Amino acid sequence: MIIDNFKHQQSAHCESGVTLSLLNHYGLPALTEPLVFGIGAGLFFGHLPFVKVNGVPGTTFRIWPGYIFKRVCSELGVKMQVQSFSRPEKGMAALDEALQRQQPVGMQSSVYFLNYFPPAWRFHFNAHNLIAYGKDGNEYLISDPVMESITRIPSDELQKARFAKGFPAPNGKMYFPVQTGKGHSIETAIQNGMKKTCFFMLKSPPPFFGHHGIRFLGKKVAAYPQKLEPRKAALFLGNIIRMQEEIGTGGGGFRFLYAAFLQEAATILNRPDLQELSQEMTVIGDTWRNFAYAAARVMKDRTGNLSTYQELGGMLGNLADLEKDFFTRLKKTL
Amino acid sequence: MEKDQVPQDKKIIHGEDNSLVKVLYVTDKNGKYGTTQYTGWEAENLALSQAWDDIDEKIEITRQRVLKGELSPIAYYMEKSLMDLPTLAKYVGLWKFRVKRHLRPSIFKKLSDNIIQRYAGVFNISPDDLKHSRIVP
Numbered sequence: 001m002i003i004d005n006f007k008h009q010q011s012a013h014c015e016s017g018v019t020l021s022l023l024n025h026y027g028l029p030a031l032t033e034p035l036v037f038g039i040g041a042g043l044f045f046g047h048l049p050f051v052k053v054n055g056v057p058g059t060t061f062r063i064w065p066g067y068i069f070k071r072v073c074s075e076l077g078v079k080m081q082v083q084s085f086s087r088p089e090k091g092m093a094a095l096d097e098a099l100q101r102q103q104p105v106g107m108q109s110s111v112y113f114l115n116y117f118p119p120a121w122r123f124h125f126n127a128h129n130l131i132a133y134g135k136d137g138n139e140y141l142i143s144d145p146v147m148e149s150i151t152r153i154p155s156d157e158l159q160k161a162r163f164a165k166g167f168p169a170p171n172g173k174m175y176f177p178v179q180t181g182k183g184h185s186i187e188t189a190i191q192n193g194m195k196k197t198c199f200f201m202l203k204s205p206p207p208f209f210g211h212h213g214i215r216f217l218g219k220k221v222a223a224y225p226q227k228l229e230p231r232k233a234a235l236f237l238g239n240i241i242r243m244q245e246e247i248g249t250g251g252g253g254f255r256f257l258y259a260a261f262l263q264e265a266a267t268i269l270n271r272p273d274l275q276e277l278s279q280e281m282t283v284i285g286d287t288w289r290n291f292a293y294a295a296a297r298v299m300k301d302r303t304g305n306l307s308t309y310q311e312l313g314g315m316l317g318n319l320a321d322l323e324k325d326f327f328t329r330l331k332k333t334l
Numbered sequence: 335m336e337k338d339q340v341p342q343d344k345k346i347i348h349g350e351d352n353s354l355v356k357v358l359y360v361t362d363k364n365g366k367y368g369t370t371q372y373t374g375w376e377a378e379n380l381a382l383s384q385a386w387d388d389i390d391e392k393i394e395i396t397r398q399r400v401l402k403g404e405l406s407p408i409a410y411y412m413e414k415s416l417m418d419l420p421t422l423a424k425y426v427g428l429w430k431f432r433v434k435r436h437l438r439p440s441i442f443k444k445l446s447d448n449i450i451q452r453y454a455g456v457f458n459i460s461p462d463d464l465k466h467s468r469i470v471p
Binding site for chain 2: 010011012034054112117118119120121123124146147148165166167169231234235237238239241242245246248250251252256257259260263264278279282285286289292293295296299300
């Protein structure tokens with residue numbers, strides 16, 4: 001079976017994209033990816049030197065997985081059915097049932113088993129989201145929001161991806177809306193989303209999160225040449241760049257996506273001042289891009305030159321100032 | 335970033351094109367936001383290819399150590415599957431300390447066919463290859 005009226009749309013970010021496509025399909029057509037991201041309070045910053053993935057400290061430019069989805073649903077009064085399974089057979093059967101009822105289903109899965117990704121992208125990243133919108137014989141029809149077009153995967157491979165092990169284990173998690181709310185205003189949702197992001201960026205506990213986190217990372221980076229061998233320092237830098245640019249962020253560590261959100265919010269709320277703030281956020285995004293560019297050059301050089309790392313640290317310090325100032329002013333307007 | 339400044343740098347890794355056409359949020363001449371597609375950017379491509387260089391080197395070092403008899407082939411296939419010890423332990427459904435022991439060649443030799451089969455299943459190789467320590471690329 002195929003759900004004919006399901007529309008695939010390519011998005012920058014998988015979680016916002018899946019949320020968007022599902023809500024669009026289930027009767028909320030006015031949403032866009034930036035709105036989902038903004039209402040879901042997706043923008044964030046965190047640097048956790050002790051949480052290491054393959055020996056490299058973790059940096060994030062977004063809120064934890066699942067939060068955007070949850071928040072957008074509760075703000076817009078959408079009831080989602082979320083299920084996970086201990087046995088793969090049950091999980092696949094539940095998926096088939098939902099598709100039989102003509103319901104597109106969002107699923108958490110591991111990128112490692114998705115063969116439509118180019119080989120170099122297939123890491124054990126278990127918090128990827130995609131949608132199944134039909135089944136043809138032994139193949140599932142898949143709409144993966146970060147891909148340009150729809151695709152198909154065999155049943156056993158989808159099962160492996162849904163029941164990947166490791167952290168975080170998806171346990172076959174699947175979700176679809178069962179009821180879309182009425183009487184929830186998008187204006188309030190936008191306001192609340194902005195408030196929440198201001199709170200996250202300004203009031204998160206130092207030193208690891210929010211604007212504190214950016215400054216903290218800056219200090220760490222400046223000290224890399226003294227603490228790490230050049231190779232390792234380059235690898236750590238590379239990971240920051242990847243988190244910022246490569247992993248479906250829409251550029252500049254989600255900052256451009258947020259700027260697009262502010263611009264749409266300006267029109268919906270009829271507030272020209274948000275338009276100006278959007279432009280400022282674009283500048284902040286550009287500054288992040290400059291940082292990534294400079295970091296890539298340092299990384300390529302691999303000499304572990306102290307002054308170049310200190311410059312990068314300084315750039316991050318500046319970004320911390322910019323974002324602190326930005327969100328302080330945004331908060332005052334709300 | 336403005337639309338006409340968007341880079342279109344191909345991601346070449348392991349000598350092959352690994353580009354993924356992605357969505358980027360950009361402004362037009364009047365500062366209005368929209369999306370555009372792009373194949374990649376030099377900075378992020380470099381970061382990814384560096385990460386792979388590191389992985390490839392780790393695999394090669396482990397391969398050499400397996401050939402010298404310092405580690406069991408499980409160590410090689412673990413690196414090859416981009417796993418670390420906790421992840422592999424979850425996949426085979428064994429305690430971490432047991433998997434760690436299985437990395438020692440002397441203990442690996444004594445493993446039952448059942449356990450070998452479980453590892454082979456996770457690594458997607460034939461149990462026979464694993465049992466006889468064949469290194470399949």
